[in-house]
């Protein structure tokens with residue numbers, strides 16, 4: 001039986017607006033990162049896979065099951081939306097139990113799995129807390145626990161790190177990596193750092209199209225030899241910004257240490273340096289739009 | 295899955311504020327409309343001064359009784375009306391009060407409050423004398439609930455005023471229609487009501503027959519179960535819609551829709567479990583309340599040595615009230631799922647209003663038609679019930695069937711929405727977004 005998600009020639013429309021353009025993707029077991037700025041179409045793509053949207057054109061199959069038969073796909077998919085909550089007056093345990101029934105778990109199964117999952121997301125001491133009393137981070141963790149309640153083959157999480165503090169974010173990524181050992185986890189984000197830390201395979205979406213698909217290493221390799229740093233004055237920085245893509249800068253007294261992208265060494269004082277995901281992402285985004293300075 | 299979900303839904307309902315508000319209204323409605331003033335009919339004994347009254351069709355009697363009531367209310371300056379079947383106390387402004395005075399003058403030759411007061415005074419004195427003459431003869435407990443002013447046994451005879459010389463019945467009808475209009479409708483003077491005003495004494499035989507029918511045909515409880523349904527129906531024709539609408543909106547308000555949509559549970563199971571929970575949780579308090587009139591009936595039956603139908607209240611609750619709960623809840627669920635708004639409250643509210651308003655003419659029972667809230671505002675009139683039963687059964691079956699159909703449609707809409715289709719609200723919001 002197939003263990004991959006296959007997306008073929010997917011086009012998706014909201015009325016006349018096209019949100020996804022001719023998407024072709026194969027997603028295998030492990031962490032898969034979906035990167036793109038706000039409005040790129042990440043949520044739309046995830047909703048199509050989770051059967052929350054009817055696909056307009058093309059084919060999507062999840063472990064061999066077509067999304068045309070949603071009831072089959074729902075059995076093996078766990079979904080955590082970008083915005084979600086639960087009945088505010090239920091306790092953490094009650095909410096899990098309710099969703100467990102909807103997932104078709106028997107009473108015995110629920111009694112066995114829910115405490116284990118709450119332990120896994122470190123909510124074991126909060127199971128009697130009301131949902132409305134949870135912090136943002138706790139709610140996210142509860143969200144993950146509910147999404148893997150029925151032990152799905154595929155877990156889809158939409159921008160789960162948005163709104164978390166740095167420590168929570170790191171812990172959350174690690175949790176997802178653990179979960180991904182046994183299944184497909186699709187993670188969307190507009191934060192490059194999330195992808196760098198967790199994903200091997202990624203796809204970059206821009207305005208509904210996939211502009212990159214492959215490993216993080218290959219993405220970085222594309223930019224190798226094109227990242228420079230230079231210490232320049234603040235006035236020179238303005239000129240530099242006009243011609244090149246500046247990916248970061250650091251103020252040093254009156255001068256600025258700028259990091260920028262260039263096809264070849266632009267001036268003598270510029271030093272070649274090792275590329276990072278951030279540089280690669282910026283390179284990609286601007287290359288796609290034909291805005292790259294030369 | 296259905297059973298466990300159903301249990302969880304019931305538990306959720308039992309924890310919701312709206313549910314307890316509904317239960318409170320039901321209790322309030324029960325105690326004010328029925329609980330305090332429900333007296334069990336006693337067996338009439340021969341040789342009594344009165345066996346209560348029944349409507350007369352004699353124009354002379356109708357006119358004198360109606361004018362008596364008008365004189366009394368005009369003198370007191372306030373009027374009792376039932377504009378949509380509920381009690382209302384009306385007081386008039388100067389102009390309207392003056393016009394009623396003119397009507398009374400033309401119809402009965404009584405000029406102004408003073409003369410009306412004198413007429414009242416004379417009548418009151420006569421009543422007191424009558425009462426003293428009788429004293430020792432008739433004990434208070436010999437009065438049945440059918441007697442006029444049973445709770446207020448001062449008056450042996452209602453106030454009667456002879457119409458003015460030469461007043462035709464047609465002119466009388468015109469004048470009374472006008473008075474009814476001034477009072478906002480539902481007064482003693484509208485066509486149907488004034489024809490009921492003319493009460494003539496029942497004979498012992500009439501009363502005995504009515505009582506025997508109640509005991510023999512209805513097993514006592516049958517008559518009271520209908521009365522119970524008549525009152526509770528007024529509330530159950532509207533209240534379930536509130537429960538359905540709040541349940542329908544709860545998922546969206548809790549931002550929980552997508553968590554539920556993506557689970558394997560079939561849409562029909564989700565919808566059916568919610569629907570069943572609503573019905574059961576609404577029927578329970580009704581059954582609980584029915585214990586009170588049942589206990590009263592049983593108490594009476596024990597002293598009177600008759601056997602009663604113990605299950606009458608249960609049977610009537612399921613046959614008469616449950617279809618009403620079913621349709622109001624189903625319509626609420628359907629429209630909420632379809633529109634994601636509380637529109638169902640308006641729709642059901644309008645339907646309920648029409649039903650209650652239309653039902654005022656059929657309070658005596660037997661004329662059930664297709665009314666959502668069939669009326670039968672008496673423990674008697676078994677014959678009317680018997681004659682109207684086929685229509686009532688059709689009526690109730692229609693609404694129960696429509697309710698089931700709406701539930702299936704709701705499940706269909708739900709299944710489409712969780713696939714991202716039929717998102718009426720989503721479309722509206724998207725349009726708004728793209729404009730801004």
Ligand SMILES: Nc1ncnc2c1ncn2[C@@H]1O[C@H](COP(=O)(O)OP(=O)(O)O)[C@@H](O)[C@H]1O
Pocket residue numbers: 014017019036037038039040041042043044045720724
């Ligand atoms: N319900 C909708 N109706 C119309 N347009 C939508 C709807 N949802 C999203 N869009 C549009 O589709 C595009 C992709 O949105 P989305 O998938 O939410 O992007 P992302 O998740 O990457 O931020 C955006 O331009 C957005 O405005």
Ligand SMILES: [Mg+2]
Pocket residue numbers: 039042043044082158159
């Ligand atoms: Mg999104």
